[in-house]
Amino acid sequence: MSVEPLDIDTDPKAYLALHGLLDEPAADHVLTERELAVRAQTRDVVAHEVVPRAAQLDATHEFAGESVQALADAGLGGLIFPRELGGTDDTNVAYAVAMEEITAGCAATSLVFMTQMHAAYPIYLAGTDELRQRYIPGLLDGSRYGSLGITEPDAGSDVSSLTTTATHTADGWSLSGQKTFITTGDRADVIICFATVDRSKGRDGITAFVVEGGWDGVGHGQPFHKMGMHGSSTAELFFDQVAVPRSNLLGEEGKGWSVVMSSVVKSRISAAAQGVGLARAAYARTLSALTRLHGHRLPDEHNFALADLRGRILQGRLLLHAVARQVDTNPRITPGQIGVMKQSCTDLGFQASVEATRILGPYGDLTELGVERCLRDAKVTQIYDGTNEIQRLLIGRETIRAMKEFA
Numbered sequence: 001m002s003v004e005p006l007d008i009d010t011d012p013k014a015y016l017a018l019h020g021l022l023d024e025p026a027a028d029h030v031l032t033e034r035e036l037a038v039r040a041q042t043r044d045v046v047a048h049e050v051v052p053r054a055a056q057l058d059a060t061h062e063f064a065g066e067s068v069q070a071l072a073d074a075g076l077g078g079l080i081f082p083r084e085l086g087g088t089d090d091t092n093v094a095y096a097v098a099m100e101e102i103t104a105g106c107a108a109t110s111l112v113f114m115t116q117m118h119a120a121y122p123i124y125l126a127g128t129d130e131l132r133q134r135y136i137p138g139l140l141d142g143s144r145y146g147s148l149g150i151t152e153p154d155a156g157s158d159v160s161s162l163t164t165t166a167t168h169t170a171d172g173w174s175l176s177g178q179k180t181f182i183t184t185g186d187r188a189d190v191i192i193c194f195a196t197v198d199r200s201k202g203r204d205g206i207t208a209f210v211v212e213g214g215w216d217g218v219g220h221g222q223p224f225h226k227m228g229m230h231g232s233s234t235a236e237l238f239f240d241q242v243a244v245p246r247s248n249l250l251g252e253e254g255k256g257w258s259v260v261m262s263s264v265v266k267s268r269i270s271a272a273a274q275g276v277g278l279a280r281a282a283y284a285r286t287l288s289a290l291t292r293l294h295g296h297r298l299p300d301e302h303n304f305a306l307a308d309l310r311g312r313i314l315q316g317r318l319l320l321h322a323v324a325r326q327v328d329t330n331p332r333i334t335p336g337q338i339g340v341m342k343q344s345c346t347d348l349g350f351q352a353s354v355e356a357t358r359i360l361g362p363y364g365d366l367t368e369l370g371v372e373r374c375l376r377d378a379k380v381t382q383i384y385d386g387t388n389e390i391q392r393l394l395i396g397r398e399t400i401r402a403m404k405e406f407a
Contacts, residue, residue: 004368005055005368005369005370006285006288006289006292006368006369006370007288008051008284008285008288009051009052009054009055009370010052012047012048012051012052013047015046015047015051015105016043016044016047018284018287018288019043019047019104019280019284022280022283022284022287024314024317026314026318027314027317027318027321030321030325031093031097031321032091032093034090034091034094035090035091035093035094035097038076038079038090038094038097038098039097039098039101041074041076042071042074042076042097042098042101042102043101045070045071045074045076046101046102046104046105046106047105049066049067049070049071050067050070050071050102050105050106050109051105051106053066053067053106053109053231054067054105054106054108054109054231054370054373055367055368055370055373057106057108057109057230057231058108058230058231058367058373059230059367060230061223061230061231062231063112063187063231063232063233064106064108064109064112064231064232065112067106067109067112067231068109068112068113068116068142069142071102071109071113071142072116072140072141072142073142075088076098077113077116077117077139077140077141077142078117078120078136078140078141079094079095079098079117080092080094080095080117080121080266081120081124081136081140085124085132085133085136085137085140086136086137086140086141087140091324091325091328092266092269092324092325092327092328093321093324093325093328095117095269095273095324096269096272096273096320096321096324097273097321099113099114099269099270099273099274099277100273100274100276100277100280100317100320101277102277103273103274103276103277103278103281104277104278104280104281104284105281106231107228107229107274107277107278107281107373107374107377107378108228108229108230108231108232108377109231109232110270110273110274110277111183111229111232111274112145112183112184112231112232114267114270114274115145115146115147115148115183115184115232116139116140116142116145116146117139117266117270118146118148118192118263118266118267118270119139119146119147119148119188119190119191119192120135120136120139120140120146121263121266122148122192122208122250122259122262122263123135123136123192123210123250124136125250125251125259125262125263126208126250126251126255126259127210127250127251128247130247131210131247131248131250135190135210138189138190139190144189144190145184145187145188145189145190145213146184146188146189146190146191146192147182147183147184147185147188147190147191147192147213147237148182148183148191148192148263148267149164149179149182149185149191149192149193149194149211149237150162150179150194150260151179151180151181151182152164152177152178152179152180153178153180161202162177162194162195162196162206163177163196163199164176164177164178164179164193164194164195164196164239165177165195165196165197165199166195166196166197166207166209166244167197168197169243171243171245171246172243172244172245172246172247172248172249173195173197173209173243173244173246173249174241174242174243174244175193175195175209175211175217175239175241175242175243175244176239176240176241176242177195177238177239178236178237178238178239179193179236179237179238179239180236180237181224181234181384182234182235182236182237183232183233183234183384184232184233185220185221185233185234185235185236185237186220186221186222186223186233186235187213187220187233188213188220188237189212189213189214190210190211190212190213191210191211191212191213191218191237192208192209192210192211192250193208193209193210193211193237193239194206194207194208194209194256194259194260195207195209195239195256197253197254198254201254203257204254204257205254206254206256206257206260207249207253207254207255207256208249208250208251208255208256208259208260209244209248209249209250210248210250211239211242211244211248215242215243216242216243217239217240217241217242217243218237218238218239218242219237219238219239219240220235220236220237220238221235221236221237221238222235223235226380227376227379227380228373228375228376228377228378228379228380229376229377229380261335264338264385264386265327265333265338267385268338268339268341268342268385268386269320269323269324269327269338269341270385271342271345271346271381271384271385272319272320272323272341272342272344272345272346273320273345274345274346274349274381275316275344275345275346275347275348275349275350275378275381276313276316276317276320276345276348276349277349278349278350278352278353278374278377278378278381279309279312279313279316279348279349279351279352279353279378280313281370281374282309282349282352282353282355282356282371282374282375282378283306283309283310283313283352283356285356285369285370285371285374286306286309286356286359286360286371287306289360289363289369289371290302290306290359290360293363302359305355305358305359306359308355309352309355309356312348312351312352313348313352315348316344316345316348319340319341319344319345320341320345323337323338323340323341334398335394335398336394336395336397336398336399337398339386339390339391339392339394339395339398340391340395342385342386342388342391343388343391343392343395346378346381346382346388347382347388349374349378349381350375350378350379350381350382352378353371353374353375353378354375356371356374356375357371357372357375
């Protein structure tokens with residue numbers, strides 16, 4: 001087999017044809033006409049504007065700004081936001097479908113894309129009308145980059161142990177501390193920063209603020225060198241007595257925990273969609289490579305392995321759509337219910353990528369085929385937005401509580 005890049009990387013028509021063949025009626029029949037239209041539009045933009053850049057971004061570690069801007073220019077940057085803020089007022093299912101499509105084309109682009117939404121959503125959720133109008137449109141149209149400042153060197157999954165401190169001043173607060181592993185942190189214009197006003201209060205001291213990346217005292221670290229997601233930057237943020245005006249408080253003082261918990265519902269839909277998208281990308285690339293190698297009569301061992309992958313990807317997609325629909329219709333969805341989706345779908349993305357490299361044998365390691373990129377990109381989805389170990393903990397606790405009620 002030639003080790004040149006696959007046709008789906010160089011020919012948008014080939015990409016669209018293959019992924020169209022891989023659509024599953026069992027999943028599609030529960031999507032609305034609008035959701036199907038969002039998928040078709042996203043797939044078209046991805047085929048023409050995202051996929052052709054993906055391998056280069058991975059090889060050079062260039063930032064995926066042009067790819068994200070192409071998606072924003074197509075009106076896809078604000079799917080779940082109202083029209084008056086520059087969005088399209090679509091469902092969470094439409095967003096999940098779009099995220100899957102973007103990830104199937106370039107996972108790093110999807111990470112930058114979803115971080116824009118992750119930064120905008122807390123402002124929409126807890127900000128004043130003035131804050132919404134000031135910051136959200138720029139995040140949705142791609143003219144400003146956003147970051148979510150939660151993780152610290154000694155506080156990741158346990159948000160209640162944050163040490164970044166907000167101290168009262170005459171005009172608002174003074175913010176001091178450090179954040180790490182922050183997506184787009186090196187270039188963030190708008191930072192949703194979570195800090196404590198009183199460490200002794202634990203989660204009841206957590207408070208959310210909107211901080212501008214250019215303010216005095218805000219420092220941006222250099223991007224980390226990472227295993228995957230090379231087209232997306234991850235960096236530290238530093239806050240040295242940053243003056244934050246009262247108007248940039250999100251919600252109420254001491255209520256930042258609820259902002260975090262409401263926000264992670266959206267971010268975990270994003271991660272789950274990435275898992276399904278990466279699994280689908282690994283499957284499509286493996287099928288394309290095997291067809292180049294064997295023609296259209298694949299050995300039975302490959303057919304069996306691909307059949308297993310197809311079924312698992314369909315299961316993941318159905319779970320993703322079902323939970324996203326539940327979020328649309330039931331705001332009281334539990335952390336365990338969200339956790340089942342996030343953990344299962346991101347595990348799927350990694351496991352499917354491992355299996356795809358196994359099926360291809362020595363070809364699975366070749367960068368030209370892009371399957372090894374899926375594997376490297378997939379690993380971090382099991383870690384961010386709440387590690388999958390944390391998701392299992394949440395699921396287990398929820399199950400035990402239900403059993404106690406039953407007893």
